[in-house]
Amino acid sequence: MSLFDHPFDPAREAALVTGAGNGIGRAIAQALVGEGVRTVFADINRDTVMVAAKNSPRPELAIPFVGDLAQPAAREALLAEAQAAVRQVTHxxxxxxPPRREADHALAVSLETWEQMRAVNLDASFHLSRELARKLIAAKSAGSFLFLTSLHAGTPRNLPHYSTAKAAMAMLVKELAKTFGRHGIRVNALVPGAIAAGGFAADPALARHIPLGRLGRPEDLAPMALAVLSNRISAYVTGAAFAVDGGLALTNWFEPPDLGEA
Ligand SMILES: NC(=O)c1ccc[n+]([C@@H]2O[C@H](COP(=O)([O-])OP(=O)(O)OC[C@H]3O[C@@H](n4cnc5c(N)ncnc54)[C@H](O)[C@@H]3O)[C@@H](O)[C@H]2O)c1
Structure with a gap:
């Protein structure tokens, strides 16, 4: 059998993807469904998440959930609905x-925006991971978690609520990977570069900073996400961060060398 033939075991594995109404989350959720994995699509935006689930390769495997994951009650409702729908979430x-707005620099960002960014990124990732892990541990079942962090976990973005939330998530990946590893639950980070999705205004001029010469697309993230999520492909990978950025992180104050006409 080819190594990549069956990255998932749909009889025993099921997924929950937050932010599945748009962009990178949607691309990953739809790709999981394409692999035959029952997947809960969670998002705050009812219209987009319904369409994302309906437009999946196999809509009968896509379960939409609508809620504001900044709210603890919505997280509890998501966990309960996911359990009812798929029994055990393994992935x-x-x-x-929330979207990034360039105007929200350190002197401008409101406390409400700060709080919402932290709650959706950090609080929800911690709360949902811990509760899902508790269920997996009780069932003696393996699991695989993937957090979307950012290159700005390590470099300023002029958006302190965003970069600090992502930096905290990057550490949370390591904390959870270390604690959950003995139970067969892997936790990793996917680090997108500049991806033309809903989260920020993607200026095509950014392409000149990207060695592979173009902005990314959500579909560029999905294959790597599935590879890292798969317990068959990445069984020995945890606490790691994978950049999918066309080489954007290599950019600094040195321009690439002049290769002449070669
Ligand atoms: N696009 C990029 O270039 C890029 C770069 C680095 C990191 N990321 C990260 O990747 C992830 C996806 O980014 P994207 O650009 O695809 O974003 P996006 O805005 O296209 O999608 C994010 C989704 O999250 C949903 N959402 C927002 N607030 C929510 C809440 N309170 N509860 C539930 N759902 C909520 C939105 O409705 C939206 O559907 C984010 O975590 C983002 O920080 C993206």
Whole structure:
């Protein structure tokens, strides 16, 4: 059998993807459904999450959930509905995040915006992961969690609520990977570069900073997400961060060398 033939075991594995109404979360959720995995699509936006589930490769495997994951009660409702729908969530992807607005610099960002960014990114990833892990541990079942962090976990973005939330998530990946590893639950990060999705205004001029010469698309993230999520492909991978950025992180104050006409 080819190594990549069956990355998931749909008889025993099921997924929950937050932020599944748009962008990277949607691409990953739809790709999981394409692999035959029953997947809960969670998002705050009813219209987009319904359409995302309906437009999945196999809509009968896509279960939409609508709620504001900044709210603890919505997280509890999501956990209960996911359990009712798929019994055991073995694969969890946290891609939900409020949009980034360039005006929200350190002197401007409101406390409400700060709080919402932290709650959706950090609080929800911790709360949902811990509760899902408790269920997996009780059932003696393996699991695989993937958090969407950012290159700005390590470099300023002029948006302190965003970069600090992502930095905290990057550490949470390591904390959870270390604690859950003995129970067969892997926790990793996917680090997108500049991806033209809903989260920020993607200026095509950014492409000149990207060695592979173009902005990313949500579909660029999905294959790597599935590879890291798969217990068959990535059984020995935990606490790691995978950049899918076309080489954007290599950019600094040195321009690439002049290769002449070569
Ligand atoms: N696009 C990029 O270039 C990029 C770069 C680095 C990191 N990321 C990260 O990847 C993830 C996805 O980014 P994207 O650009 O695809 O974003 P997006 O805005 O297209 O999608 C995010 C989704 O999260 C949902 N959401 C927002 N607040 C929510 C809440 N309170 N409860 C539930 N759902 C909520 C939105 O409705 C939306 O559907 C985010 O975590 C983002 O920070 C993206």
């Amino acid at each position: 969890f992807v946290h891609a939900a995040s």
